[in-house]
Amino acid sequence: MPVAMPLFEDDRGKLSFGETGAQLPFPPQRYFIVYEAEPDAVRGAHAHRSCSQFLIAVAGRVVVTTDDGADRLEHVLDRPDLGLHIPAGVWADQRYSDRAARLLVLASEAYDPAEYISDYDEFLQFKGLGQ
Amino acid sequence: MPVAMPLFEDDRGKLSFGETGAQLPFPPQRYFIVYEAEPDAVRGAHAHRSCSQFLIAVAGRVVVTTDDGADRLEHVLDRPDLGLHIPAGVWADQRYSDRAARLLVLASEAYDPAEYISDYDEFLQFKGLGQ
Numbered sequence: 001m002p003v004a005m006p007l008f009e010d011d012r013g014k015l016s017f018g019e020t021g022a023q024l025p026f027p028p029q030r031y032f033i034v035y036e037a038e039p040d041a042v043r044g045a046h047a048h049r050s051c052s053q054f055l056i057a058v059a060g061r062v063v064v065t066t067d068d069g070a071d072r073l074e075h076v077l078d079r080p081d082l083g084l085h086i087p088a089g090v091w092a093d094q095r096y097s098d099r100a101a102r103l104l105v106l107a108s109e110a111y112d113p114a115e116y117i118s119d120y121d122e123f124l125q126f127k128g129l130g131q
Numbered sequence: 132m133p134v135a136m137p138l139f140e141d142d143r144g145k146l147s148f149g150e151t152g153a154q155l156p157f158p159p160q161r162y163f164i165v166y167e168a169e170p171d172a173v174r175g176a177h178a179h180r181s182c183s184q185f186l187i188a189v190a191g192r193v194v195v196t197t198d199d200g201a202d203r204l205e206h207v208l209d210r211p212d213l214g215l216h217i218p219a220g221v222w223a224d225q226r227y228s229d230r231a232a233r234l235l236v237l238a239s240e241a242y243d244p245a246e247y248i249s250d251y252d253e254f255l256q257f258k259g260l261g262q
Contacts, residue, residue, distance in 0.1 A: 017162060018161065019242065104162075104189065
């Protein structure tokens with residue numbers, strides 16, 4: 001699910017981009033930026049029933065753990081030209097290198113608390129993997 | 132055209148967001164991130180015939196000059212919870228505080244070089260203000 005984004009560089013600086021239907025798997029209906037996160041805090045720790053997300057560490061390093069109920073993967077996001085697509089139905093959390101790290105999340109849906117799953121047992125039920 | 136974005140803060144950090152139809156005036160079809168820009172470089176210096184843009188300084192400070200052919204304004208973007216909407220038909224350039232500054236741009240259209248206007252006289256003609 002990591003996606004290498006196009007990068008243009010010249011003597012004025014760098015530019016990386018993504019377009020819907022090309023690198024971006026959906027048209028974003030929402031963005032959010034997480035910043036000044038405490039380095040020992042775990043953020044996220046939930047899944048989405050229907051919302052897909054695309055994550056980019058715009059500054060610093062963010063370590064993302066994804067868990068589809070069967071496999072747990074760790075992704076290191078440490079450059080603006082690296083995206084991570086997290087489809088709906090995947091549990092994820094994030095850890096920040098320091099307070100200067102800044103994570104951009106593009107989301108396929110507007111905010112709806114009802115489509116969050118914040119209980120891991122409920123997540124396994126949702127995946128058809130519950131007891 | 133500056134837009135104050137919602138900000139949530141708790142003991143884990145800060146989160147600012149925007150949603151299409153609320154703070155965001157269009158559904159983005161493209162994003163780009165400018166980073167490691169040379170502080171003495173001027174970027175942008177063009178207008179768009181049809182593409183609207185929404186700018187956020189995710190890190191550092193970016194000074195944006197906008198010019199609609201009649202009025203020239205300077206906007207200081209220095210926090211992730213401050214957006215700047217630049218509609219189509221506005222000339223703009225950007226200056227970066229340092230190489231750590233990072234600008235996120237959400238665009239209403241896919242990239243199309245034909246809708247850029249990079250000549251200021253042509254821009255004035257486009258605005259009906261040419262000689």
